[in-house]
Amino acid sequence: MxxxxxxxxxxxxxxxxxxxxxxxxxxxxxxxxxxxxxxxxxxxxxxxxxxxxxxxxxxxxxxxxxxxxxxxxxxxxxxxxxxxxxxxxxxxxxxxxxxxxxxxxxxxxxxxxxxxxxxxxxxxxxxxxxxxxxxxxxxxxxxxxxxxxxxxxxxxxxxxxxxxxxxxxxxxxxxxxxxxxxxxxxxxxxxxxxxxxxxxxxxxxxxxxxxxxxxxxxxxxxxxxxxxxxIDVAGFKEAAEKANANKVVRETIAGLRTRKLLIGVDRLDYSKGVPERMEAVESFFASNPDQRGNVTYIQITPKSRSEVPEYEQLSRDVNEKVGEINGSLGDPAWTPIQYITKAYPRPVLAGLYRAARVGLVTPMRDGMNLVAKEYVVAQSEDDPGVLVLSKFAGAARQLPEALLINPYDRFEVAEAIRAALYMPKAERVARWKPMVERMTREDVxxxxxxxxxxxxxxxxxxxxxxxxxxxxx
Incomplete structure (x- = not known):
């Protein structure tokens, strides 16, 4: 052989x-x-x-x-x-x-x-x-x-x-x-x-x-x-289904109380559109004041390539943006954006994806983006969340049922977040089912x-x- x-x-x-x-x-x-x-x-x-x-x-x-x-x-x-x-x-x-x-x-x-x-x-x-x-x-x-x-x-x-x-x-x-x-x-x-x-x-x-x-x-x-x-569909699905046994996942879900969760998971890179996404979330809260205190956005962004000057500057820009948004919109009982720079293992990410009503995958350009696929696979078939996906990610070709957006237009992204949060369960299931079936056939x-x-x-x-x-x- x-x-x-x-x-x-x-x-x-x-x-x-x-x-x-x-x-x-x-x-x-x-x-x-x-x-x-x-x-x-x-x-x-x-x-x-x-x-x-x-x-x-x-x-x-x-x-x-x-x-x-x-x-x-x-x-x-x-x-x-x-x-x-x-x-x-x-x-x-x-x-x-x-x-x-x-x-x-x-x-x-x-x-x-x-x-x-x-x-x-x-x-x-x-x-x-x-x-x-x-x-x-x-x-x-x-x-x-x-x-x-x-x-x-x-x-x-x-x-x-x-x-x-x-x-x-x-x-x-x-x-x-x-x-x-x-x-x-x-x-x-x-x-x-x-x-x-x-x-x-x-x-x-x-x-x-x-x-x-x-x-x-x-x-x-x-x-x-x-x-x-x-991706490893079977393994990721199993990790999501068993994630409630993980302490980080349990405590995160408990801390949300009745709030709905938006989640983004990206390596720190200018191609991922993290600052632009935060501006879109800011626009969402600005145009939907009734959702302040009812929705939390968790952005998990491990640092990478810190020896490259452009990445050092990006880290500073993102931290400043988080501070501006939380300072202007937050209150003592609610922080709009929880920004985390540590890496989490697959079982934790799978559980957080499953808990999130909206997955935000909005790169400015991406070859594929496996986070989009992981988010889809992690969802509960009875009550799936909604994927908001950049049309400039390769995954958009395989996941056309997602809410496809232009990541350069923060108002379009904000509208997609609103549509995802208010989407009826029947539509969420109808969009999710063909995507997960496709991911299962076309796995790693x-x-x-x-x-x-x-x-x-x-x-x-x-x-x-x-x-x-x-x-x-």
Missing amino acids: ARLVIVSNRVAIPEEGGKAVAAGGLAVAVKEAFTAYEGLWFGWSGTISEEPSEEPTLIDRGRVQYAVVDLSPQDHLEYYAGFANRALWPIMHYRLGLGAFSRSDYAGYSRVNRTFARALAKLVEPDDIIWVHDYHLLPLAAELRGLGLDNPIGYFHHIPWPAADVFNSLPASGELLRAIVDYDLIGLQTEADVQNLQRNLVDTQRAIPLGGGSLMVDGRRTRIRAFPIG DWWARNFLAELENFRTMEREAPTAAAAAE
């Missing part, structure tokens, strides 16, 4: 006995892929070392082996904090004004991808299937091909892929586009993302469309398709199986394909 090699920026290494160490949402998503394969998971250890070893550290956990490498301070500054999160991330999220490109950061990004490729190539066996994840590693396949690897290599892009005019504003865009076609299969979250990348490759790299999402660039075939990522296992089956199938077809010259004719 073929071995699966997963590559990501961070690796979640289970402790002895199988308990996983959290390393972001990716850990939950990719672990399903290992259920059908023996495997290797390769990536950054999370450790910054003055003199990193050239050899990866190997950790055996039964069916899956983990291989991690450290980064030097310069690598971390240029590859991770620099190009990945100050150039690629804002551009991919249509925030051109926040992009900060430097040649030294791009050189560090390229260098770390080259280092990863050299370390990984020593571990790869001829029959391995390689699945690379996310924007940190766009050039990795090109580096591996340069070292002579001919294995099937797939790539999944977890964030949006922007329109060509946006992506091409990045000085290194042409090099990245030439590198990405060394993947056999490129998975994106939505059909809109697929179209953006395909058009850019055709227009700038003279890619030849072959039909079925396949393209040929300089004699090499690649396929680009949408694979909307799912469905996502992993479909991507890997397509990767194996496409590489078989590629080896039997006509030559570039014949295809061009």
Whole structure:
């Protein structure tokens, strides 16, 4: 049986006995892929070392082996904090004004991808299937091909892929586009993302469309398709149903008394629209004074990327906004916004989602947004809440029954909050049911199986394909 090699920026290494160490949402998503394969998971250890070893550290956990490498301070500054999160991330999220490109950061990004490729190539066996994840590693396949690897290599892009005019504003865009076609299969979250990348490759790299999402660039075939990522539906539903046993959930529900709950859960990032959402909640209370004291908004926002200046400023802005709203609207018996910056485990979040009448998922732009799916799955089938969802989140394509809003229009969001709070039970059930059925069919296992089956199938077809010259004719 073929071995699966997963590559990501961070690796979640289970402790002895199988308990996983959290390393972001990716850990939950990719672990399903290992259920059908023996495997290797390769990536950054999370450790910054003055003199990193050239050899990866190997950790055996039964069916899956983990291989991690450290980064030097310069690598971390240029590859991770620099190009990945100050150039690629804002551009991919249509925030051109926040992009900060430097040649030294791009050189560090390229260098770390080259280092990863050299370390990984020593571990790869001829029959391995390689699945690379996310924007940190766009050039990795090109580096591996340069070292002579001919294995099937797939790539999944977890964030949006922007329109060509946006992506091409990045000085290194042409090099990245030439590198990405060394993947056999490129998975994106939505059909809109697929179209953006395909058009850019055709227009700038003279890619030849072959039909079925396949393209040929300089004699090499690649396929680009949408694979909307799912969640662990069964596990999350079970966690929600059992959440009342959790002390935090019980105390939160008791503290609400008869108040209805609005909830938002987001990593602290300018793409998530947290300040804009707070302004919408402020507008809701301003235009619905009868709801003051009857509705509470809990915003859970763990901090992230604190070493990046834009995130430090965002943290200050959000804290100031919370203070302004609570100071102007609150009273001794009621605080409009409860702002929490600590992270909670899945059972707590599942219970809070279930208790919330309204889930606010209003990013300015998002590849998918799994919080939207978690909120839907956590609801009680007898009395579900209402999802208010940004039309700029990838999840909006799969959850059209949500109240879809423009997150840039705080008055529209405020009206959606009011509509959600006053929505009759029959309508809430009618909207929720098709969404949860869809999420159950298209869960994380469905996502992993479909991507890997397509990767194996496409590489078989590629080896039997006509030559570039014949295809061009």
